[in-house]
Amino acid sequence: MKNLDGxxxxxxxxxxxxxxxxxxxxxxxxxxxxLFITFIIGRVMPVDPVLAIxxxxxxxxQYDATYIALxxxxxxxxxxxxxxxxxxxxxxxxxxxxxxxxFEDIKRFFPATMELATIGTIIGIIVxxxxxxxxxxxxxxWIDQIARFIALIGYSIPVFWIGLVxxxxxYGILGWVGxxxxxxxxxxxxxxxxxxxxxxxxLLAGDLDVFSNAFSHIVLPASILxxxxxxxxxxxxxxxxxxxxxxxxxxxxxxxxxxxxxxxxKHAFRNIGVQLIxxxxxxxxxxxxxxxxxxxxxSWPGIGSxxxxxxxxxxxxxxxxxxxxxxxxxxCLNVLSDILYRLLDPRAKQ
Amino acid sequence: xxNLVDVENLWVRFPTRTGLFDAVRGVSFSLGKxxxxxxxxxxxxxxxxxxxxxxxIRKPGIxxxxxxxxxxxxxxxxxxxxxxxxxxxxxxxxxxxxxYSLNPVMRVGEQIVETLSIHEKVDKKxxxxxxxxxxxxxxxxxxxxxxxxxxxxxxxxxxxxxxIAMMLIANPKILIADEPTSALDxxxxxxxxxxxxxxxxxxxxxxxxxxxxxxxxSNFCDRILIMYGGRIVEICESGKLDQATHPYTRGLLNxxxxxxxxxxxxxxxxxxxxxxxxxxxSGLL
Numbered sequence: 001m002k003n004l005d006g007x008x009x010x011x012x013x014x015x016x017x018x019x020x021x022x023x024x025x026x027x028x029x030x031x032x033x034x035l036f037i038t039f040i041i042g043r044v045m046p047v048d049p050v051l052a053i054x055x056x057x058x059x060x061x062q063y064d065a066t067y068i069a070l071x072x073x074x075x076x077x078x079x080x081x082x083x084x085x086x087x088x089x090x091x092x093x094x095x096x097x098x099x100x101x102x103f104e105d106i107k108r109f110f111p112a113t114m115e116l117a118t119i120g121t122i123i124g125i126i127v128x129x130x131x132x133x134x135x136x137x138x139x140x141x142w143i144d145q146i147a148r149f150i151a152l153i154g155y156s157i158p159v160f161w162i163g164l165v166x167x168x169x170x171y172g173i174l175g176w177v178g179x180x181x182x183x184x185x186x187x188x189x190x191x192x193x194x195x196x197x198x199x200x201x202x203l204l205a206g207d208l209d210v211f212s213n214a215f216s217h218i219v220l221p222a223s224i225l226x227x228x229x230x231x232x233x234x235x236x237x238x239x240x241x242x243x244x245x246x247x248x249x250x251x252x253x254x255x256x257x258x259x260x261x262x263x264x265x266k267h268a269f270r271n272i273g274v275q276l277i278x279x280x281x282x283x284x285x286x287x288x289x290x291x292x293x294x295x296x297x298x299s300w301p302g303i304g305s306x307x308x309x310x311x312x313x314x315x316x317x318x319x320x321x322x323x324x325x326x327x328x329x330x331x332c333l334n335v336l337s338d339i340l341y342r343l344l345d346p347r348a349k350q
Numbered sequence: 351x352x353n354l355v356d357v358e359n360l361w362v363r364f365p366t367r368t369g370l371f372d373a374v375r376g377v378s379f380s381l382g383k384x385x386x387x388x389x390x391x392x393x394x395x396x397x398x399x400x401x402x403x404x405x406x407i408r409k410p411g412i413x414x415x416x417x418x419x420x421x422x423x424x425x426x427x428x429x430x431x432x433x434x435x436x437x438x439x440x441x442x443x444x445x446x447x448x449x450y451s452l453n454p455v456m457r458v459g460e461q462i463v464e465t466l467s468i469h470e471k472v473d474k475k476x477x478x479x480x481x482x483x484x485x486x487x488x489x490x491x492x493x494x495x496x497x498x499x500x501x502x503x504x505x506x507x508x509x510x511x512x513x514i515a516m517m518l519i520a521n522p523k524i525l526i527a528d529e530p531t532s533a534l535d536x537x538x539x540x541x542x543x544x545x546x547x548x549x550x551x552x553x554x555x556x557x558x559x560x561x562x563x564x565x566x567x568s569n570f571c572d573r574i575l576i577m578y579g580g581r582i583v584e585i586c587e588s589g590k591l592d593q594a595t596h597p598y599t600r601g602l603l604n605x606x607x608x609x610x611x612x613x614x615x616x617x618x619x620x621x622x623x624x625x626x627x628x629x630x631x632s633g634l635l
Contacts, residue, residue, distance in 0.1 A: 248450035254406055255445075255517065256465040257438030270455050345455060346500040 023338075027331050034327040035087065035320070039080050042316040052314040053096050087324065093317030097310055102321035105306065110325055111196025112182060113295070113302030116222055117287035123226025124233045124283060129276065131230070132237025136245060137264055147234060154231020159224060163297040166220050178217035180299035187213045221298040225291055229283045236279045240272040273344040281337045289326040353635055354524050354556040355381035355403065355441075358417040362398045362580075365410050373398045375580035379633030381524065385550065385557040386633075387567035387588070389602075390577035396560045399577075400526045403558075404443060405433055421523060439469040442522040444546070447533035448509025452501035452516075459497035462516045469520045484515040488545050507538035514546055518553075525550060526558045531566070543570060564591075564602050573633075576602075578621075581630040598625055 010018070050066050058066075071079055086093065092102035135147035170177045178184065182198055191198070191205040199218065202210035244250065245268050253267045292304035303322055310318035341348045362374035374395040379386070388396045402413050405425055418425040420441055425433070445451040453461060462481040466472060472480070478497070485493035488511040501509055510530060517525065527546060531539040547570055550557045561567050567574055568588045576584045576599050584596035594600060604617040 248445055248447070249453045251401075251406060252443075252445055252451045252513075252516075253453070255404060255437055255443045257434045257436070257468055257520075258464070259434060259468075262468075267453050267456075271453070273455075347454060347502050 023335055027335065030331050031324070031327060032084065035084065035324060036080060038320055038323045039083060040076070042320060043076060043079070045314075047314040047316075049096075049314060049316055083320075092321035092324065095310065095315050095318040095321075097313045097315040097318065102318050105318065106303065106321055106325050107196065109301055109306040110303045112300060113288060113291065113304060115197040115199060116218060116225060116294070116300060116302060117284060117291065119218060119222035120225030120229050120287050120291075121280065121284045123223065124229025125280060127226070128230035128233030129237050132234035133241050133264065133269065135234065135238045136241030137260075139242065144238075147238070151231040151235045154227050159228065159293045160297055162227075163221070163224055163294060166224060167297070170220055177220045178213065180217075180297075182214060182217055182300065183210070184213055184217075221294050221300060225287050225294055229287060232283050233276075233279055237272070237276065240275045241268060244268040244271050274341050274348070277337045277340050277344070281333045285330050285333050288329050353380040353382055353419075354421060355379075355558075356417060356419045356634070357399075357403070358415060358634070360399065360402060360415040360418060361413070362395065362402050362407060363412040363414070365412075370412075372580055374402065376630045377577075377580070377582055377633075378630065379575055379582065380635040381556045381558060382635055383554060383556055384573060385547075385559060385571040387571035387574040388558060388560045388577060389562065389564050389567050389574055391562055394577040395580040396577050397528055400443065400528050400558060400560055403526065404437060404441060435469070438465050438517075438522065439520045440522050441524040441526070442517040442520070443526040443528060444510070444513050444517050444530045446529045448501065448504070448506060448513050449533070451513060452509060454501055456500075457497070458499050458501060458504070458512050462497075462512070462519055465516055466519050480519065481515070484519045485512070487518075487549060488512070488515045489541075490515075505538075506534050507542055510534060510542050511545060514542075514549070518549055521553065522555065524556045524558070526560065528560045529562070530559075532561070532563075539566075564599075565606060575633050579626040581626070581628070582633055583625060583628065583631060585631055585633050597622065 013021075049070060050063055050072070053070075054062050054066050067073060071082060074082075083093075090103065092106070094100070095102050095105055098105055131147050131150070135144045138144050167179070171179045187210050190210050191202045191207050194201050194204055198214040199211060202208070202214060241264075245264075250263060250268055253263045258267075289304060291302065292308050294300065295302040295305040296308075303325065307319055307322035307326075310316075310322065357380070358378045360374055360377045361372065363370045363372050365371075373393075377395070377399060388399065390396045398407065401407055402415075403418070403420065403425065405413070405428075407413050413426075415426055420436060423432070423436060425436075428436070452458070459478065459481055462484060463477045466477055466480060482493045482497060485496055490496050490508065490511055496504065496508065496512065501512070504512065510533075514530075525546075530546065531542055534542060543566070546557075549555075557571075559567055559571050564574075564576075568591050571588050574586045574588055574591070575582050576586070576594075576596065578598050584594060584599050586594050586599070591599075591603065594603065598619075598621070601617065601619040601621075605619050607616060
């Protein structure tokens with residue numbers, strides 16, 4: 001009974017207040033859980049964070065002093081609690097590898113990844129969705145076969161191979177694109193950092209030289225990421241569309257005398273919006289945290305290579321900080337797609 | 351040539367792993383300004399006959415006919431563009447379950463207006479007004495609200511009325527009703543049927559009523575084709591159903607419970623494989 005009362009009270013709060021509260025509490029719970037797991041894994045790993053700082057030849061006193069300074073003498077849960085308090089104050093600790101606050105590092109590294117992932121996803125959407133729709137409409141024809149073959153290659157060729165071959169051909173032999181890194185060395189630090197995404201920053205500063213140089217650098221890695229995104233998006237679009245095209249309301253639309261283009265885009269396509277958003281959000285999130293290999297091959301100073309390198313040097317503050325950011329991005333993308341669902345599908349509204 | 355529809359020797363085939371499957375096997379019939387019932391069990395080819403008329407059998411299905419005409423147009427050879435003009439404006443179809451046959455993410459009003467606006471040049475205001483009138487014609491009490499509603503906000507009976515409104519707004523001369531009440535509650539079946547019947551009568555349309563319910567069809571139609579195994583086995587005037595001679599029709603009639611008879615055991619319908627191979631009866635006028 002008591003429980004029911006509580007539920008009734010909760011439901012009596014107007015939705016405009018209730019929804020954000022429930023969304024926010026979901027975010028907080030998810031983030032704390034994520035931090036907890038990452039924190040525990042970091043602490044129980046057989047890597048000694050003290051040794052990573054003081055080095056192997058430090059005396060016992062030095063070692064102990066650092067041990068206590070890091071708070072490692074306290075119980076694990078207490079350590080976690082203090083870490084949590086710090087995080088909520090925006091303090092992610094100091095990276096022992098770069099010597100900078102982790103927050104500053106991430107501000108530098110994350111935009112680079114975001115720039116790459118965003119362009120990759122845009123390519124994935126612009127090419128992948130029409131390709132998937134086309135394959136579904138022309139099911140079983142040679143167009144469908146080609147579309148499926150393209151997707152299959154995207155699934156099965158490893159990114160490090162295609163990255164290296166791409167660099168060899170388009171940079172090494174043909175010289176059409178810029179090499180590894182985000183900019184040629186002479187262009188670095190020419191434009192002030194605003195968003196951290198060089199393409200946008202250079203446009204803001206009105207410096208087209210920097211823009212075109214940055215573009216020539218990003219085009220190859222972004223195309224490669226875009227290709228993987230395209231493979232996934234087109235395959236999913238195809239199967240979503242096939243499902244819709246077999247449904248009765250599509251026959252009804254044809255009975256009304258609609259043209260095939262209208263049946264496909266106005267009726268069937270509008271019904272796969274929600275599913276497509278899920279797929280695009282997943283693929284985008286995947287590119288944001290999972291493009292480590294691409295970043296390493298293209299010497300791209302992004303968050304993926306930042307976390308990986310930090311992990312290899314036992315820089316747990318940096319790893320945790322990076323995880324927080326990636327986790328936050330995931331959660332935010334989920335919330336965003338939830339909101340888009342409600343806009344696109346009338347059935348999702350209450 | 352005053353018939354609305356003439357079909358001669360219609361075959362509908364689907365390739366399967368074991369060879370061609372014949373869903374409709376050499377059916378001939380005409381539709382005058384009448385209400386023609388097509389009755390048969392599941393898989394007897396009745397729905398396929400309806401869809402073949404609209405030329406909506408999708409590949410890999412194969413449609414063959416010696417002659418198939420709608421209002422004098424040769425459906426077999428008409429270019430797709432011309433066929434689209436025919437659909438919705440001259441011949442239309444009400445389908446089984448409004449839950450699946452209405453687009454879930456489009457407002458009802460938009461879906462009704464769409465049928466009109468692709469066949470006629472109408473401005474938005476007039477189209478809306480016509481759609482509201484049409485909703486009134488299918489006895490929806492609150493047309494304004496339903497116009498702006500989404501299909502999931504309507505009951506099954508309401509949804510089917512919307513479907514009828516959507517399919518009749520462009521004033522077609524022929525309506526195919528493919529089991530229009532099978533998905534509805536028994537209590538609303540009759541209401542929906544009466545609405546449809548009234549509209550078809552008022553507008554002087556031809557109706558092809560496809561159903562597995564022999565009793566229902568005999569109440570609403572003038573002439574009944576009984577299909578079995580992709581063929582027409584018998585043709586009855588609806589008033590003379592009790593004079594039906596084919597054992598399949600007799601079997602169907604005898605296996606229906608009747609309120610005014612004492613509860614004897616109902617007969618079981620025994621299908622004779624020989625029925626399949628009999629010559630199809632012609633329903634041409």
